[in-house]
Amino acid sequence: MKYDPTKxxxxxxxxQNYNYSTAGAYFITICTHQRECLFGESSEGxxxxxxxxxxxxxxxxxxxxxxxxxxxxxxVVMPNHLHGILILHVDKxxxxxxxxYYNRNSIWRSL
Numbered sequence: 001m002k003y004d005p006t007k008x009x010x011x012x013x014x015x016q017n018y019n020y021s022t023a024g025a026y027f028i029t030i031c032t033h034q035r036e037c038l039f040g041e042s043s044e045g046x047x048x049x050x051x052x053x054x055x056x057x058x059x060x061x062x063x064x065x066x067x068x069x070x071x072x073x074x075x076v077v078m079p080n081h082l083h084g085i086l087i088l089h090v091d092k093x094x095x096x097x098x099x100x101y102y103n104r105n106s107i108w109r110s111l
Contacts, residue, residue: 021088023088024088026086026088028084029081031080032080037079037080038052038053039052039077039081039082041079042079047076047077056082060072060075060084063086069088069089070087070089071087072084072085072087073086073087
């Protein structure tokens, strides 16, 4: 289904004034531009990732290498988006305040 902003007008569910760098578990969704199916296709309930989908999955799985207080839980790469659970921990060294400012263009440099 092609993305139609007149039909798919979603409101933000982010909490105003909430510090999202606080330790905890966060469910996130990352969508492709205009919801284009860039990561693969779904056939009979099975997702077949293409090259870009495999790159997106690889970058997701490597996030903890760059952010030591970040842990990953369940995730799934869909044809036009990714769902995942991030767990942010605070340890003796303190939390990395830059976790929320991760360079959002880094994945696209690999494409």
